[in-house]
Amino acid sequence: MSRIKDAKLSKEGREELEWARENMPLLAMIGKRFEKQKPFRGITIGVCLHLEKKTGVLLETLKKGGASIAAASCNPLTTDDRVAAALADEEMDVYAWAGEDEKDYYKNINSVLDHKPDLLIDDGCDQIFMVHTKRKELIPSIRGACEETTTGVTRLHAMEREGRLKFPVVAVNDAYSKFLFDNRFGTAQSTIDAIMRATNKLLAGKTIVVIGFGWCGRGISERLRGLGANVIVVEVSGRLGREEGPAGQHKALEALYSGFRVMNLDEAATEGEFFITSTGNINVISRKHFGKMRDGAILANAGHFNNEIDIKGLEQLSSKRERVKENVERFTLRNGKKLYLLSEGRLVNLARPSGQGHPIEIMDGSFAIQALSLEFILKNKLPAKVISVPRSIDDEVAELALEAKGIKLSKPSEEQESYARSWKEGT
Numbered sequence: 001m002s003r004i005k006d007a008k009l010s011k012e013g014r015e016e017l018e019w020a021r022e023n024m025p026l027l028a029m030i031g032k033r034f035e036k037q038k039p040f041r042g043i044t045i046g047v048c049l050h051l052e053k054k055t056g057v058l059l060e061t062l063k064k065g066g067a068s069i070a071a072a073s074c075n076p077l078t079t080d081d082r083v084a085a086a087l088a089d090e091e092m093d094v095y096a097w098a099g100e101d102e103k104d105y106y107k108n109i110n111s112v113l114d115h116k117p118d119l120l121i122d123d124g125c126d127q128i129f130m131v132h133t134k135r136k137e138l139i140p141s142i143r144g145a146c147e148e149t150t151t152g153v154t155r156l157h158a159m160e161r162e163g164r165l166k167f168p169v170v171a172v173n174d175a176y177s178k179f180l181f182d183n184r185f186g187t188a189q190s191t192i193d194a195i196m197r198a199t200n201k202l203l204a205g206k207t208i209v210v211i212g213f214g215w216c217g218r219g220i221s222e223r224l225r226g227l228g229a230n231v232i233v234v235e236v237s238g239r240l241g242r243e244e245g246p247a248g249q250h251k252a253l254e255a256l257y258s259g260f261r262v263m264n265l266d267e268a269a270t271e272g273e274f275f276i277t278s279t280g281n282i283n284v285i286s287r288k289h290f291g292k293m294r295d296g297a298i299l300a301n302a303g304h305f306n307n308e309i310d311i312k313g314l315e316q317l318s319s320k321r322e323r324v325k326e327n328v329e330r331f332t333l334r335n336g337k338k339l340y341l342l343s344e345g346r347l348v349n350l351a352r353p354s355g356q357g358h359p360i361e362i363m364d365g366s367f368a369i370q371a372l373s374l375e376f377i378l379k380n381k382l383p384a385k386v387i388s389v390p391r392s393i394d395d396e397v398a399e400l401a402l403e404a405k406g407i408k409l410s411k412p413s414e415e416q417e418s419y420a421r422s423w424k425e426g427t
């Protein structure tokens with residue numbers, strides 16, 4: 001029995017879903033195969049994702065494969081109530097509405113877990129965390145899970161390091177077919193789109209500080225430059241919880257060589273007219289920065305949790321916090337300056353109504369990886385670790401995405417294959 005905002009919204013939700021479906025050829029192909037083979041027959045999938053139209057198409061695809069679906073949102077502000085109503089109509093159990101408070105947010109995830117899922121899909125790891133802390137009785141029957149985002153994968157690596165992870169979790173985020181496109185191009189377009197919808201302000205000629213030059217920050221910076229903004233990139237040194245990959249100093253240099261100004265936030269705080277966080281880290285914009293900012297500066301977060309901007313600190317420095325309009329709040333600092341916070345500091349590109357989420361085609365690729373990874377978990381006996389998406393799935397999804405756009409790459413010749421593997425001669 002679903003708990004949603006309004007069942008009467010389902011007609012509009014169906015329209016949204018239809019538009020998404022028409023633009024998700026990969027999920028359509030996978031769905032056709034699932035319909036025949038029913039890989040999820042008898043399987044219940046517990047879902048904790050942003051519940052909007054693209055997610056809806058993923059859930060329909062899994063249902064075609066025989067799955068029963070119970071779904072909650074992975075963020076209190078990101079549910080599209082129209083889509084939630086349509087999915088509830090399609091015999092899924094949906095527990096989510098836009099603007100749910102923190103208590104209801106966790107209650108809804110708990111309701112999903114009451115369905116005793118065999119598989120989980122998570123975005124940010126809140127569902128997996130709840131199973132490992134408050135619903136441990138479910139662990140023996142859970143075959144595995146998929147995690148969608150960088151922050152979730154970071155949390156899972158920490159659980160694995162401490163020997164606390166009790167079932168396999170596929171790190172969907174770390175597939176090339178996911179992060180190269182979703183984090184970079186998807187977050188870029190949707191973040192900028194949401195900021196424009198919320199503020200209706202011109203970005204050309206503005207000084208915009210992008211904090212974090214990872215996959216998301218890189219995309220946001222590049223696209224902002226394309227719109228004529230002056231972009232300042234802020235990074236920190238070190239790898240922050242990750243042992244591999246480039247460190248912050250490599251990314252700072254990459255930003256510099258890409259033509260961006262690079263500095264630390266103490267310096268950039270005085271210059272920015274907009275600030276966008278995309279780090280996965282905590283209190284990245286903190287008390288010491290707010291006082292230095294220009295009057296009218298706008299703050300937005302594209303990272304997973306609403307803790308990248310120290311909102312409590314901002315509140316304490318302010319004499320007033322008030323709603324200006326949907327997705328925009330004004331903080332009047334004691335020094336008289338006004339700062340504007342978008343979408344309560346939550347994922348600006350997904351927080352409704354200005355946040356529409358990633359473009360449909362991008363989520364077609366990310367969710368193709370999700371669907372195939374869930375099937376992979378069922379077909380294989382995997383250890384209780386963070387598991388990489390198999391290369392065959394990662395490569396296949398990129399190939400199918402190209403094919404869907406009418407692009408067919410040629411294969412290297414046998415001569416080229418063997419040359420690439422040989423101890424090459426110079427001349």
Ligand SMILES: NC(=O)c1ccc[n+]([C@@H]2O[C@H](COP(=O)([O-])OP(=O)(O)OC[C@H]3O[C@@H](n4cnc5c(N)ncnc54)[C@H](O)[C@@H]3O)[C@@H](O)[C@H]2O)c1
Binds near residue numbers: 217240
């Ligand atoms: N908005 C979305 O739709 C969306 C999509 C994908 C990922 N995400 C989230 O966005 C965040 C970033 O993801 P990513 O894939 O770009 O991660 P990433 O690891 O590639 O990059 C994060 C970058 O932030 C930097 N950083 C960390 N702390 C910092 C600080 N205090 N100051 C400056 N820089 C700092 C790191 O050095 C790193 O380069 C994560 O929370 C992820 O879950 C959001």
